[in-house]
Structures are given as C-alpha cells and as structure tokens.
Amino acid sequence: MKPVTELIHHGYQAPTDFVSPQIAVHKASTVIFPNVQAMRERTWLDKTAYTYGLHGTPTTFTLEERIAHLEGAKHALLLPSGLAAITQVNMALLEQGDEVLLPDNVYGPHKTFAESELQRWGISHQFYNPMDLADLSARIGPHTRLIWLEAAGSVTLEFPDLLAMVQLAKAKGILTALDNTWGAGLAFAPFNLDPQANLGKVSVDVSVHALTKYPSGGGDVLMGSVTTCDDGLAKQLKLSHMRLGFGVGANDAELVLRSLPSMLLRYQQHDAATRRLAKWCLQQTAFAQVLHPAVVGSPGHADWRRLCANNQPTHEDVHTEGLAAGLLSLRFKPQFTQAQCETFCNALQLFKLGYSWGGPMSLIVPYQLSSLRRMAPNELLQGGFVRLSVGLEDADDLINDIAQALRQAGM
Numbered sequence: 211m212k213p214v215t216e217l218i219h220h221g222y223q224a225p226t227d228f229v230s231p232q233i234a235v236h237k238a239s240t241v242i243f244p245n246v247q248a249m250r251e252r253t254w255l256d257k258t259a260y261t262y263g264l265h266g267t268p269t270t271f272t273l274e275e276r277i278a279h280l281e282g283a284k285h286a287l288l289l290p291s292g293l294a295a296i297t298q299v300n301m302a303l304l305e306q307g308d309e310v311l312l313p314d315n316v317y318g319p320h321k322t323f324a325e326s327e328l329q330r331w332g333i334s335h336q337f338y339n340p341m342d343l344a345d346l347s348a349r350i351g352p353h354t355r356l357i358w359l360e361a362a363g364s365v366t367l368e369f370p371d372l373l374a375m376v377q378l379a380k381a382k383g384i385l386t387a388l389d390n391t392w393g394a395g396l397a398f399a400p401f402n403l404d405p406q407a408n409l410g411k412v413s414v415d416v417s418v419h420a421l422t423k424y425p426s427g428g429g430d431v432l433m434g435s436v437t438t439c440d441d442g443l444a445k446q447l448k449l450s451h452m453r454l455g456f457g458v459g460a461n462d463a464e465l466v467l468r469s470l471p472s473m474l475l476r477y478q479q480h481d482a483a484t485r486r487l488a489k490w491c492l493q494q495t496a497f498a499q500v501l502h503p504a505v506v507g508s509p510g511h512a513d514w515r516r517l518c519a520n521n522q523p524t525h526e527d528v529h530t531e532g533l534a535a536g537l538l539s540l541r542f543k544p545q546f547t548q549a550q551c552e553t554f555c556n557a558l559q560l561f562k563l564g565y566s567w568g569g570p571m572s573l574i575v576p577y578q579l580s581s582l583r584r585m586a587p588n589e590l591l592q593g594g595f596v597r598l599s600v601g602l603e604d605a606d607d608l609i610n611d612i613a614q615a616l617r618q619a620g621m
C-alpha cells in the first residue's frame with residue numbers, strides 16, 4: 211500500500227477502555243458496517259445501532275437521553291435550532307385542513323411560520339388570549355388538532371394557567387405542545403404539571419426547548435430539542451425528523467453536554483439577580499410596569515406561583531417560592547418619547563443590544579409591541595418597551611448600569 215492509502219486505512223486501533231468524565235465527540239456522516247447483513251438490518255428508529263451520522267452518534271444519543279431526563283420525558287430528538295424544533299413538531303403533527311392554536315404572546319418567529327409556511331400548506335391557525343381560558347375554549351373547533359402553550363409568554367412574560375389549559379385540551383382530545391425554553395425543565399415539570407393530582411399525571415404531549423438558551427449557556431450554540439413521553443408520538447416525530455434531514459453536529463452537542471451540569475447553578479444565579487433588578491426597577495419612577503412572573507401584580511403571578519412553587523423537578527427545597535429564569539421586561543411611562551427609550555438602550559454599557567438569552571452576558575431588546583400583539587391589554591401598548599436578559603454579571607453593577615442609562619436618557 212502506498213502511504214496515501216495507509217493514511218486512510220491505517221491499522222492502528224487505540225485501546226477502547228478509555229474512560230473520562232466527558233463523553234467523546236463522535237463525528238460522522240458515514241458509519242462503517244461490519245458486513246452486508248448489518249447494513250441491511252440495522253434500524254435508525256431507536257438507539258440500538260448506528261446507521262448514518264444524521265440519525266445519531268454516541269455523542270448525540272447521550273445528549274438526547276440527558277435532555278429527556280431533564281424534562282422528565284421518555285424520548286428526545288435534537289434539532290439544529292429551537293425554531294427548527296418548533297417547526298418540526300408542526301410538520302410532524304399537522305396535516306392539510308387542520309387548525310393549530312397559538313398563544314398571542316407566542317415566540318415571534320413561530321407566529322411568522324404559521325402565517326407563511328403553515329398557511330401555504332393549507333393548515334390554518336388562530337391566536338388565542340393566553341390569559342383567558344374561555345377565549346381558548348371558544349376557539350377550539352372541529353379542525354383544531356394542536357394547541358401550543360408557552361409559559362412565561364415571549365417578551366411580555368405573562369404566565370398562563372397551564373394546568374387548566376392542558377386539562378381543557380385533554381377533555382377535547384386535542385394535542386398540546388409546550389415551548390418550554392423559559393422553564394428549561396427546572397422551573398416546573400412539563401410532563402407532570404400537578405404532582406399532587408391523584409388521578410394520574412397532567413402532562414403536555416410534547417415539549418420543545420431552545421437548547422440555545424440555558425442548556426448551552428454560552429451564547430455560542432444553536433440547538434433545539436423535542437421531547438415526549440408518548441411512544442406513538444415519538445415514532446411519528448422521529449420519522450418526520452429523519453425525512454426532513456434534521457440533525458446536529460457533534461461539536462455543538464459536546465458544548466451542550468459540557469454546560470448541562472452547571473445549568474441549575476446558572477439558572478438560580480440568573481433568577482436571583484433578575485429578582486434584585488426587578489425589585490429595584492419597581493422603585494424607579496421611569497417605569498409604568500415591571501413584568502416578571504415573580505413580581506406581585508405581574509400578569510399571571512398567581513398561576514406562576516401555583517405551578518412553580520414546590521414543583522421543581524430536579525432540586526427539591528432549593529427555592530420554595532419557585533424559580534423564574536432570567537428575563538425581565540420593562541414598560542416606560544408613556545410620557546417618555548421613543549427617542550428617550552432609544553437613548554436609554556444605547557447608553558447601557560453592560561447590557562448589550564442583541565437577541566437571544568441564557569448566556570453570561572446581559573442583553574436588551576427594545577420592542578414595538580403594537581406590531582407583535584393582537585390581544586394585549588391596551589395599556590401594555592402605551593410607552594416604550596424593553597426586554598432584559600440578565601446575565602451572570604454582578605447584580606449591583608447591572609443596577610448601576612441601568613441607573614446611569616436612565617439619567618442619560620433624562621428619565
């Protein structure tokens with residue numbers, strides 16, 4: 211054999227009994243089969259064997275199992291982004307003629323997906339008021355196939371009565387899918403929403419999670435997951451996942467595997483700092499509203515407390531009031547101009563202008579709520595609006611940053 215061939219077919223095999231804390235990064239498009247029979251017989255439908263990199267490697271299988279465990283689910287799939295996880299659930303579970311219901315405060319790009327792709331494929335949608343069970347109930351019709359839930363809702367952080375919504379959907383035989391990015395499998399258990407219930411588990415059917423946020427924790431990975439406890443749904447989702455060609459790179463999977471063990475600590479830190487900021491903001495005259503599920507008076511506060519207090523799946527007795535993530539939204543008093551709100555955002559030094567959240571760096575996004583929302587209470591649309599993602603910086607430094615930006619903006 212010529213050296214060039216030997217470089218590809220070299221005979222050295224490293225000893226296989228290497229054990230270390232972190233799983234290896236197994237990268238592959240091609241997977242090698244020992245013989246033709248194995249090539250014909252191996253299936254990619256479960257985790258019994260390897261067939262092609264797209265359908266899984268030891269690295270991605272391991273991450274899937276850990277994400278399933280985190281969410282209290284039985285099956286998990288990985289996708290190249292949180293948005294891909296959302297679109298995949300819609301594509302796997304809906305068909306022409308079906309209708310899907312979305313909360314009015316659903317993740318923005320999900321709204322756009324329903325209004326464009328789903329519409330083109332003959333799948334209709336309606337938005338419902340997430341804070342009004344009667345509104346959701348009234349919108350359920352003969353073609354309603356799937357109800358999406360989000361807790362807390364995107365940008366405005368209202369916390370819905372998840373338990374009642376899931377029970378309503380179950381009574382009507384409609385599937386529920388939760389965007390669980392905010393709760394992250396830590397604030398509450400999506401597949402066991404009422405641990406005290408003695409008539410069996412109250413559970414969403416499917417949970418999606420933007421692993422981009424807290425599981426990655428670095429602001430440098432894009433990934434999503436879909437989890438379920440139902441074997442039939444898992445198979446339906448897996449088939450669709452395979453046909454659509456969704457898969458993730460092993461290097462990205464490794465980064466999430468490396469960050470997962472510290473996720474609870476980070477989440478608690480984000481949570482504690484965010485509460486301090488919320489408390490401080492409540493005392494400032496610039497703001498008309500401080501939106502955060504743990505703030506008394508924030509929409510859905512009582513529902514947040516009921517669901518998240520004493521319902522923390524992975525860490526009993528850590529925070530009896532319940533966890534509430536690292537997001538905080540602020541509505542300025544309507545007397546302040548749009549220009550002043552922009553000056554405020556530009557004047558911040560530690561909070562950077564940028565989308566996403568869950569990483570170490572604090573971020574801010576100004577929103578024009580009137581273009582996002584249909585059913586928001588009128589007062590919510592008055593005045594400038596910003597969403598803060600509180601990072602892992604010292605909370606006093608962050609408060610000082612907001613204080614100096616308010617002064618610069620004359621607010």
Ligand SMILES: *Cc1c(COP(=O)(O)O)cnc(C)c1O
Binds near residue numbers: 292293294
């Ligand atoms: C960020 C986010 C997503 C999408 O995640 P990407 O990985 O950025 O596509 C979906 N839902 C919610 C609630 C999010 O915050």
